[in-house]
Amino acid sequence: MTARRAVVSGASIAGLSAAFWLRRTGWEVTVLERAGAFRDGGQNVDVRGVAHEVLDRMGLTAAVKAQNTTETATVFVDASGRVRAELPTDGPDGATAELEVLRGDFARTILDHLPEGVEVGYGDPIAEVVDGQDEVEVTTRSGRVLRADLLVIAEGVRSATRDRLFGDLVGRRVLGIAMAFGTIPRTSTDDSRWRWYNAVGGRQVHLRPDNHGTTRAMLAQARSEDVSGLDRAAALAHFRARFADAGWEARRVLDGFDRSDDVYVDHLTQITMSTWHRGRVCLAGDAAWCVTPMGGGGSSLALVGGYVLAASLSTGSVEDGLAAYEEWMRPLVDDVQKVPDWVIPFAYPRTRVGLALREVVDKVMTSRLFAPIIAKVSQVARTERPLPPIAAART
Ligand SMILES: Cc1cc2nc3c(=O)[nH]c(=O)nc-3n(C[C@H](O)[C@H](O)[C@H](O)COP(=O)(O)OP(=O)(O)OC[C@H]3O[C@@H](n4cnc5c(N)ncnc54)[C@H](O)[C@@H]3O)c2cc1C
Structure with missing residues (x-):
């Protein structure tokens, strides 16, 4: 039997996971990445839920663990840096997960371990599909x-x-949150914890340790104008105008971003679609079901999707395989995409009264009584269903 052939467009976590597993199951695989070279950037992502098992089956758990960001806990701080509350953890999937890794390190690990025979091409994206x-x-x-x-x-x-191919079916839920991620120099005040600061005006400032001797910073604001189309200079000016008076370490982050070459800006938008396949074309990862950092688990779902796609295709026709892929992934994605309307105003209080209320709620929710419930919130990409089995290579 001749090998089936797949083209994968995009060489990040979803595309590389699909390439890995399709090749493992005997497909000829060509990956086309739009960028001129592998894209190394990106901040903290994590491995959660059933993604642990997929990573194990890839034989990559130790390789990812070795690149752990070294983060040990997640705390809320006030304007002076004093810890107000600490988020509870319950096993490997707490707010700080057991497997915290930088997006670029994670994607490169999969790239470096692709089975022999996968072709990866850069700088020559798809122009037309028939x-x-x-x-x-x-x-x-x-x-x-x-x-x-x-x-x-x-x-x-x-x-x-x-x-281009699914235009009429692409649903967008714009969450109205603007985020800027970037790498800044580490200082002696930084430690091994994810420090999270809320300011009035629906603003957040985050500082997280990494394994490269630098600090990963994030600025986020709710009810923001769309920042997704801004170039670097306009994006930096946008965040400076809105965060210069936010307090805590906001000014240090803004100054650091000015000198950082990997600032990544996003205007959080969930992608919701009634189907992820049509004919011989399917979608995977954020292109299909972007959950945004508000839902969490985007990198885990991207990794799992690659496995489930190849497993579903390993037992029959493309048509049946794509239907089975979608059927298996859908409940996992639906679960993460449910961000109730009250969550954003709660996470991003606008007024002093709102902020004070939030501080009281944080104290209660992180108390011993409620900690087990709160710990469950970070448990995404979890399922009791076994992963679909993968049939032996069909070549
Ligand atoms: C450089 C970068 C930095 C990121 N930083 C963060 C971060 O700091 N925090 C966070 O929460 N999430 C970040 N993300 C998003 C995060 O990686 C995803 O939410 C998640 O891991 C799901 O991955 P994905 O593979 O579906 O999509 P993505 O990781 O977004 O990857 C998509 C890939 O497709 C490529 N691509 C785009 N258009 C085309 C095209 N037309 N043809 C071919 N290739 C194309 C992109 O260059 C990219 O390599 C970042 C993504 C990238 C690409």
């Missing part, structure tokens, strides 16, 4: 033509190929 009865034909911007049994679109939340 989805036919027997094959899907992909033409890249340089004119290269690839004929395949399957196209996997794993291009992230703002996927252009998804919008």
